[in-house]
Amino acid sequence: MPSGQIIKAISGFYYVRTDQGETYECKARGVFKFEKKKCKPLVGDYVQFDETDAGKGYVTAIEPRQTELVRPAIANVTQAVVVCSLREPAFQQMPLDRFLVHAEHAGLEIVVVLTKLDLLEDPAELEAIRASYAPTGYSIVATSIETTDGIEQIMPYLKDQISVFAGQSGVGKSSLLNRILPNHQLETGAVSQKIGRGRHTTRSVEIIPLETGGLVADSPGFSQLTFDGMEPADLGHCFPEFREKAEGCRFRGCLHVNEPSCKVREASQTGEIDPKRYDHYVTFLEEIKELQLRRY
Numbered sequence: 001m002p003s004g005q006i007i008k009a010i011s012g013f014y015y016v017r018t019d020q021g022e023t024y025e026c027k028a029r030g031v032f033k034f035e036k037k038k039c040k041p042l043v044g045d046y047v048q049f050d051e052t053d054a055g056k057g058y059v060t061a062i063e064p065r066q067t068e069l070v071r072p073a074i075a076n077v078t079q080a081v082v083v084c085s086l087r088e089p090a091f092q093q094m095p096l097d098r099f100l101v102h103a104e105h106a107g108l109e110i111v112v113v114l115t116k117l118d119l120l121e122d123p124a125e126l127e128a129i130r131a132s133y134a135p136t137g138y139s140i141v142a143t144s145i146e147t148t149d150g151i152e153q154i155m156p157y158l159k160d161q162i163s164v165f166a167g168q169s170g171v172g173k174s175s176l177l178n179r180i181l182p183n184h185q186l187e188t189g190a191v192s193q194k195i196g197r198g199r200h201t202t203r204s205v206e207i208i209p210l211e212t213g214g215l216v217a218d219s220p221g222f223s224q225l226t227f228d229g230m231e232p233a234d235l236g237h238c239f240p241e242f243r244e245k246a247e248g249c250r251f252r253g254c255l256h257v258n259e260p261s262c263k264v265r266e267a268s269q270t271g272e273i274d275p276k277r278y279d280h281y282v283t284f285l286e287e288i289k290e291l292q293l294r295r296y
């Protein structure tokens, strides 16, 4: 039976792309069940289908999902490209860390892209950011759509991945995606201001195959950043530079706040872990505990 991946869904039609690069317009009968849950096909799902007419068919089965994002709903995303501007708006580490935690919690690979390099007067600031994040091991690419610096450097990270771009409003996600997906123009802040249209028009997400390999979602991911559903004990795992240190903490289940002999807190004091990252961890932990109190 032929199989492929849903790359687009429009009002009941699923566009399934096979390994050979052919796209079939498929319908789906009823609902599907897996892991005892009913579900409808999602963009990103690997499916089997029956070919009915040339280029048309019916989805007959959905493979179990490796990951599942909401808003926009996409299955099997493997990587988050977390975008943060250096200027306009000025670099802010807290929102960046928030996106990073959500991407980690979703089980994704991560690349950090810092935008608007052309507006940065002092390169020392970029070096300081790189130093803060060095213990995380994240790859960091600094870019500008004005000078095109760094854009080519993003491409190798996208190969062999299903990537979703994420980041605060106005940091330049659409501008980057327009560079990366030249045949698939998105509306950027600059354009929508000019024509005076609302900026948040809804449309369904699509994953676009790149010539250089890999697929990229054409709408930003993680549009809702709530820690709902996250446990306090999960948070430390979402900071990669904590993981190795945490093994040395005296107490199992150490939350790295007030516990004695906490290697994570110690590392934040010596600077082995960036103290600002550690502070953000503490802030997020409080938020998670607060949400839990409200739940029970």
Ligand SMILES: Nc1nc2c(ncn2[C@@H]2O[C@H](COP(=O)(O)OP(=O)(O)OP(=O)(O)O)[C@@H](O)[C@H]2O)c(=O)[nH]1
Residues within 6 Å of the ligand: 115, 116, 117, 118, 119, 143, 144, 145, 146, 167, 168, 169, 170, 171, 172, 173, 174, 175, 176, 187, 188, 189, 190, 199, 220
């Ligand atoms: N100088 C400079 N401006 C940029 C760069 N990248 C984006 N911009 C500008 O920043 C503004 C916001 O860019 P967008 O691409 O719309 O940002 P976005 O992240 O998609 O924003 P939302 O759609 O609100 O989520 C636009 O006016 C862009 O022209 C850059 O590298 N340098």
Ligand SMILES: [Zn+2]
Residues within 6 Å of the ligand: 246, 249, 250, 254, 255, 256, 257, 259, 261, 262, 263, 264, 265
């Ligand atoms: Zn600890």
